[in-house]
Amino acid sequence: MADAITVIFDIASFTSVMVLIVLGLGVIASMMGIFNFAHGELVLLGAYTVYLSASAGLGLWFGILAAPVAVGLLGVVMERLIIRRFYASPIIAMLGTYAIGLVIREIVRGLLGGNYVSIPEPISGAFTIGGINFSIWRTIIILATLSVLLASWWMLARTPIGLRIRGALENPMLARTCGISTTRLYSLTFAFGSALAGLAGALIVPLYQLSADIGIRFLVQAFLSVMLGGVGTFQGPVLGAGTVGVMASGLPWLVPPVLADPLVFLIALVIVKLRPQGFIAAGRS
């Protein structure tokens, strides 16, 4: 029983990480129809911000708060200068964002000197309930993911800006006719997605060592999540991330870990073949 709860906690904390990463990717994919191949590097930059803040003596917490802001601002710059030209052709966007990601990753690799850096948990240790230990930091990640999800949902469903976003998603042309600046909305969406990536990187870096490849390991799983969930809705990618997260962290308990990763891909591909539009198909045709 105790073991089962530990496993479930483990799965829940990994799935939270997946959801946090996929949310930013999914928001951008739904809104602008492009897959940001540099998303993993935005996660990396979030993690790197924490490292910079810690080594400048500003502390870990400052870094964690600064990461979404810094990466979000970078997102605005990227969108204004480069990404915006790609909206008409998603495949070219894929190449362009991949190239941006490559440049960011290799620059950070140079800055880190190719090393792995350990970042301590801001609140380390564990608390005990009923004789089972729970890591405090992982609990914070789960709670942070839940609050981000709630806040995003609230913003989309209940605020004026959310209404505009839904309008632009439903029918960009009509939204523009109604006086909504989709150009600005797209900048905003990209910044928001980037900020989420930055936050995700900042939160997960104590769990994984900081290296230039920290984002890459999640990138493909994040893409599969968005494919599984379907583009165009808020729930779709989240649901997909949940599925992939549970599979990726749960399967190693059932099959040899070497086979777990390929198995996740295989199951995801079969589901995609059976349901090409994703779990939740968008309302628009």
Add this chain to the structure above:
Amino acid sequence: MLHLLNGPQTLGNGRGFWISAGFVLAAALIYPAFADPYDVGNFAYFLIWVFMALGLCLMWGYGGMLSFGQTFFFGIGGYAYGVFSVDLGNAYGMALGDFAMAVLLAGLAAAILGYLMIYGRIGGVFFGIVTLSVTLALAFFLGQTAGPEWAIGEARLNGFNGMQGMSPLSIPWFGGGIDLEETALYYFVLILLVCTYLALRVLVNSRVGNVLVAVREDPQRTELLGYDVRRFQFGAFVLGSMLAAVSGVLYTSWGQFITPSSIGLPAAAMPIVWVAFSGRSDLTAVLVGTFVLLAVFQTLTIYSEQAALILMGLILVVTVMVAPQGCFVGLSRIANRLPKRNRTLRVPSAEPG
């Protein structure tokens, strides 16, 4: 058959083009006489990658399917050749058998993956994502096969350090085989490349190639004209992937090793950089561009691998922003425009029937 070497789907159809191509080939043929064997081997190394680029050019530039999976099939070809050559040896022409079996195995893998994707109607961006996923999955998997239990016959997969100890390609000859190394390998690869290039030119200018281009331009219209779009895409995907496997086999034979890092990122994106930069819609542009980029990349890597990768990234960004159809194709269009008399008319769509 031969008249199909020239046609609407290839740039460079005039007499001038073929004469200069002949000079380039002649120069390539006599090159080993003036260079030391190490440089010749290095030259062969550049040529080895071109097969993969031509395969991607066929499926992406002509067929409109961007695959991130060239290194997936490269890896399957390379590892399969390694396993076959360790277990079956390379004597009595067996090496060529290993070669053929490895490429066919990759073709089978491409058929399965292609069936799932193309007949599952996965297109556009998702085609890229699925192919990238399987590629990285294979790289991760091979990286974890370090233990002694991961062996096929005598061949140890060796995890992240990669397979080694396979024998080079060898051609059966009177009184023992000729091991293809350095100069011999160079000639073998050069002849294979020339044949592949000419065959692909014939293919893209034939009816099949024209339909393929029509599919790229407008799949729905092509379907309404009565073509089974998926069959053409499937064929192009399998053929292009097998060309990647050819690269994989030659690479493994060239260095007698192969590692998972030649499958995963950033290796998986390199063919795309070459093809995008050169101009994906033309075979000749890809041939020349890939060669140039490889030479630049290697020169830079000697100083710093990071700098080389950053440059590749910047080249890709600048290419997709400034000349989305590629530098060489863009340049040759400009060159074609200058003297009005030699201007070739390019017809993007196919004639039905």
